Amino acid sequence: MTTALIFLPLAGALLVWLLPLPARAAGLLATLIALAEVALWAVAVRRFDFGQSLQLENHQSWFSDLGVSYHVGFFGFSLWLAGLTVVVCAAAISYATWVNRERARAYHGLLLFLTGSIVGVFAAQDLLVFYVFFEAMLIPLYVLIGVWGGERRVFATVKFVVYTMAGSLLMLASIIVFGLSQGTFDLVESGASSNEWVFLGFLAAFAVKAPLFPFHGWLVDAYRESPPEVAAILSGVVSKAAVYGLFRIAIAKFDESLVADFQPYILAFATIGLVYASLLAFRARDVRSVTAYSSMAQMGLIVLGLFSLNELGVNGAFLQSVAHGLVSATLFLLAGMLETRTGTSAFARLGGLARGRPDLATVLLVVGVIALAVPGSVSFAGEFLILAGIYAEGWGWAAVGAGAIVLAAMYMLRLISGVLHRSRGEAVGEEALDLRPAELAVVLPLLAALLFLSASPASITERNFPIQGSDVSEAAP
Amino acid sequence: MIETPKVDWLALSPTLALLAAAGVALLAAVIGPTWFRRAFAAFVVFAGFVTAGVLAGFLFDRTPNAQPLLNESMTRDRWAALAAIVLSGAGALSVLVSWGETRRDHAGEFYALLAAAGAGMVFFVGASNLMTLFLGLEWFSIALYILCALDTHRETSLEAGLKYLIVGSFGSGILLFGSALVYGATGELGFGEIAAAGITDDSLLLAGLAMIVAGLGFKASAAPFHMWTPDVYQGAPTSVTAFMSAATKVAALVLTLRVLTVAFPEQEHLWTVAVAVIAIVSLAVGNIAALVQRDIKRLLAYSSVSHAGFMLIAVAANSELGGRALLYYLIPYSAMSIGSFAVVAARERELGVPVTLDNLGGFLWERPLLGASMWVFLLGLMGMPLTGGLVGKFYVFSAAYESGWWWLVVAGVIGTAISLYYYLRVLLAMWTRPDPALRPVVAGGSPPRDPLLVSAVFAALGVTIGSFFFVQPLIDLARDAAASLPF
Amino acid sequence: MGNVLVWAIWIGAAAACLGSGIAVVSFANPFFSALALIGNLASLAVLFLLASAEFVAAAQVLVYAGAVMVMFLFVIAYLGGRADAPFEGGSSWVSFGAVVAATALLVEIVVVIGLKAGDLLADEADVEGAFGSPAEIGRFFLTDHLLAFEITSIVLLIAAIGGVILGTKTRAEEELDARA
């Protein structure tokens, strides 16, 4: 089951690459595959027994002398992350089809490949398999940014590559040390390590991917230069690989005492990043930068939740991961739609788009409002749990976090007004249309998911961990 | 009356097969009609390599444990046999790659020399005394000198040949003097006997050891003995470059590990460190120098230097796992480097000019299959997933860590990180729009229908990717092979 | 008595050997260098002889000083004036480094030898007269070192082929010349 979920998109990628289809057809084929993937995921959810821990396992020895095996499976929380992946990627692919990127076959193939490898990351139960998918996820990103990106795409790509690869190679070293000292690379069989260097290695990799405060140098350029749908996947989904890794490896596979030692520093960095990114987002000059910094801030918040190390915080972190994934993906897609209409996403040249464009206005408004975590929204639920969890580690963290929520209100409202309100910006012509039906078809499902989750966030939080009412150390597999 | 010694023909069979192929090809080149030479020679030599590979496999199967032959002139063991298989594969692929090179003169001799070089390497990996070591080395080296200079109408080819000849002879001179010193210290030539002489810290021996390490490092093109590599790789005919880049490394590294472990176990504390340092220098130099290259062959040459560094890490590990890692690494590495040079050759033939980052533009769109294969090869050299390159690095690092060389792991990681930058430049260059000025000219015929080259590329592709999915069988082979060295 | 004579010969040979060696690398004209090398090889042969390696000495004179060097001289003659090249030059630091490196190697090896001069190198095996005689050598070539023997032949063959290939003018070259 899990294997199918991973390899359907990969096979689809091959298909799209090999079949000599015209651009549109290739796009449609890719979209169909992506939708099939979503359906497959739904089936997986049906089959999944949320009362149990690890399920839908596939186990196949790879090379035995070092104890490496192809081992995949899902926990509740990782199944949700996978769901986020398939949904967001389906939206991204269909949007790419609609905007009809040049060299569609290569492009859509890469997107499908990306989808599959991300799902693989969330399913991996063996360290080397995890690394494999983690890297496989980066390759298509490099190309998608470096080839289809904006003017400064090469610069952005180089930054992205240097950061991410530095991180993940450190992780490779850590993996080797961890696996050899444990005697196995299997995450289920291996015990907890107590080597702080290994811990730091993993931490670095995930801190870059998230990104956490000092490691975000690649963030803005990558998000600004890459095609909108890629940025959507990047910020919405790829960053969550860090969440999974932090929880599944950095927290679950190291001595509690060790994790506890590092906890304050991690929390400090997460908090700094939260405030830092929020303020920069507040002063950023265009939609993409605001979204980029805001998602960095959100990642800081999520890490706060994870390292609160109690069930409230962790559960909230995963809820927030899904919520933020949907939100930022939608925001980037909308940014893309704006750019196709106005050729820019700079506030200086935007404004007044609400007049006569009700659909655009409504969608952007709803997403933005959810993004700033208005009480009653799913992101509010997530942040509430996270901060409630971190409160137990010290009221200061929670206070700063709450303050950051106010900042979030400030920059999101600035974004909304900058685009929709006030007099018409110079880049906004009369010909700038309202959202087309196709675009609505791309965005509305994401929106619907957000609204549904806002109506009942519990539908995720109840199903993240099998053992309810326990502290997270048990919830952690 | 002299009692002629009993010769183990099976042990020599791969070498002999290649020699026979060389001889036949040579005869054809001399007596056959012109139109007939090239095809015939190519076919015979290809068949020779295949036969050699098969025989080596048979040898591997029939040699559960090592046996010295002819008073330790050579050893029959799985270590050599597996290396021979890899070498034969590399040779066969190079033949396929070379087919498209329109060489009107010396075509027959070309293939004969290719086979001769292959034979020399296949013999070399089994050599087990200092004399056969030196002779085997010269055997394939001289063949390679000639091959490099074969395109006498190209000045770069001549330059490559001359540089390779002079610097190479210099290196082998040093190797020779080292051997002499070791002989002087122990009075023995055979590896086993040298170890048996049980001389631990004899200055003569150590000086000799140092010179031998240098000589072998030269052949493996490890820094600082690497400086001939980029020039020669760039100047030599591309098919020869492909062959050298894969086969020479295999031969040199495999034998390096054999010499050091068999003959100098007592000096382990010295040569492991030396090799480790050389490995790090190679990583640094190869990767950093490659950053600024624009000529693809040159860039790949530097990357081969850095890969020599990686494999020397496995050597420095000096453990059974290290040997396993080395042999495993060599398999996908050979495939990737031959494959990438093959693609370069194809591009070169359709453009008629040396391939640079600039005129690689749009390659992926003009030749999707070749371009995609190039992608896979470069990703493999990066050590990315879905290629054996990743598993190879993984094994090498594991071996290093297991032997306590954690700082070698760190060095390797840093080296890899740097290498991404230039590989990525090539990868992205292939995506950019084709420059109209660089429309394929009718130089090597545009576009050359070259099914053999394409099939070679696909074979390399198969190995590169297959070695990722089927690690277990390969590792089993490597384990059996490594078991025949005394760790 | 005879010992003194041996000493004298040895010193003479060694001196000639080193002198001719220096001459080889210092002559501007390759022709003279080649001649000097012949002298060098000959004097080396004498040293071999003193080290009771008759056959090697003989081979040295016949094969080396004879055949190989003659070939050398032929080529030099064929090249004529173009064979001459300025003594050295290029970047000065290369020359400097060259001298330093060479002397370093020399000193090291001498030191190494000196370290051993006392014990190992002092007591040499005493050998019967047949040692190093053609018969002995031949027997070894056919038994223990059969492979080495065969391989040398192969190497020589390859070299010969190479010489032929590189020596002959290809059609590609002809076209180039025609174009020029």
Next chain:
Amino acid sequence: MQGPDVTWYLVVSALLFSIGTLGVLLRRSPLIVLLSLEIMLNSANLALISFSRLHGDHDGQIFALAVMAVAASEVVVGLGLIVAVSRRKLVLDVDRFRVLRG
């Protein structure tokens, strides 16, 4: 044995070796470089032979003979190359061969 003991043979060979090295490193005429290489090989030969005398076994001498053959082969190929080079009307000066660099 009569005459000086092995040490002195070795000293001579060491001197020869470094002379040859100097020649390779200093001279620009490929011919003379080849000759210097010959000197290096011969110095090794001298060492081999004196060692074989020292240990009183023939391996050294055999090795020396083999080396002779190899040296000859190198010369052949080298001279062939030089001829080919001169055929291309290139100056016989190793410092002129630097199209390939960087």
Next chain:
Amino acid sequence: MTQGAWICLLAPLAGAWTITVMGDSISRRSAAWVSTASVFVAFAGALATFVSLLRRGEEERQNLTTAWTWLSTGNFDVGLTLLVDPLAATMMLIVSGVGGLIVLYSVGYMDGDPEERRYFAYMSFFVFAMLLLVQAGNFLILLAGWGLVGLASYLLIGFWHERREAVAAAKKAFIMNAFGDATMALAFFVLIWQTGTLEFAGAFEGAEAMSSTALNLVALGLLGGAVAKSAQIPLHTWLPDAMEGPTPVSALIHAATMVTAGVYLIVRAHPLFELAPSIQDLAAGLGAITLLVAGLVALVQTDIKRVIAYSTMSQIGYMFLGVGLGAYGSGMFHLMTHAFFKALLFMAAGLVIHHLAGEQDIRKMGGVRKVMPRTYLAFLVGSLALVGIPPLSGFFSKDSILAAALASGSYGVALFVAGLLGALLTGIYTFRLFFVVFLGEPSPLVRQHAAGHGHGEGPWTMTVSVAVLSVLAVVGGWIEIAGVWHPFGDWLHVVAEPLVEPSVTQDYVASVLAVALGVGGMGIAWLFYLARKRELPRAAAVRDVLEHKLYFDELYDALFYRPAVWIAGIWRRWIEEPLIGGSISGVTLGARRAGGALGEAQTGYLRTYALAIATAVAVLVVVFVAVQ
């Protein structure tokens, strides 16, 4: 009986949803009617709930109903729960009732606006959010409604989004409320970790065991939320700006319902406040200060709506004063009557503005009575009720608060005095407005619009709802007459046991004084503004301070906004761009430089290659021989 509650909650949501989804496919008018209908359905639901509550005995009047678990993790979970009890029922009636009337009024008021649909969708959405707030069965859902009303108010204030001021005002309102939300959330965290639940009952029980500091923190957090939402000092500056929104919005959100949510919160959470008496006193104190300051500022405002806005602030100050002293009944009572007469005032003002084509500056008005006699009456009723002239509604409610203050100790007396002063001020500013706008000779502007727009003083939808509210403003207070009968107090008794029971005498004292001062105020206003017997005192400084609303905006600007901008700028200039952004380019540049250097070393001279080898060998030999 809870069906009523659910209908009441969901009908407006359904209305909003329909309008949004239908989009252009329904006409603007029908959108308006859909919205109105939805709110009136909600009112029906509220009535049904009210009646069914009435039928029950005192103690069965608290019913919880849970739709589904909203948020849960481990042993902590929160349901989407409604609590139906007398307090909730009262609020439901007020919200849906007054709301219904105002939406009906908007049907006329917004007629012809190009984005009517959006407006009515927002209105329905607001009513839904407000109902969610007052019906919430636990703190988290309450906070959800709390935030959503904030959102709705943001949307409606910024409804005319081409106007820069409107957008700015909307943002300001939302952010200040977000601050309040944050403090409430913090309070809830304390509750979660101390009591393990956010259910009202459970939290209140658990609170008994909490330390006083924790209790103070909780109460403070809640108070923060209440203050922000109800525009009490120091978080009050957003309300006057909020008048940028359409007038019905001001009437509904910023007068009748949302801004009074703070009062509701305090009453709802009164057990927590009673356990933290100091904070409760603080609430009362803040109320007193606010009612004075707001009253003063209202004296000098020239925008008709801003005057009423400040009066709203000051009236809510009264309510805070009341509930802060524990007179929950009185507070809620004043909340209700205030909803009536303040909505009335706004809508009457709206009629005037509407009639004068959007003019809001009272200096341009005058003698409106001549052209709009009925509006004049309605406004008069509202003003009298506001000043608290018997027998109008404001009289009863305000005096019960003052009486409670009088009845609760020395601190109470202080507050009582403040309240009295407030009554005086109320009289002055209310009738300043009334005289300037309605009496005297018609100003040129008024004359110019004298003809009207074909429909007298306004379309029937507007006039009808004004009429209904005028009646309510008159009779609304008669359900609680001190010393005579007090069904309202008894009704709320089960929910919030009041802490003070003023004696009848105290009641009468308070009434007499308050009325006297109110009338006095009216007199003063008459002196200065109508009869012009005296010139206004030229206290330029005072006037200046008042016109700048005591410089609160400037203060906050300098305290929060500017520093934030400044820090962000610094960080971007000195950290983000050079360090974080530049680092990598530096690294890559260095690497390439090194590569170039190595390329230089690769001279192409084969002699250097040989030299490299020779040197390396020399080194190796030395090392080996030396180390051995």
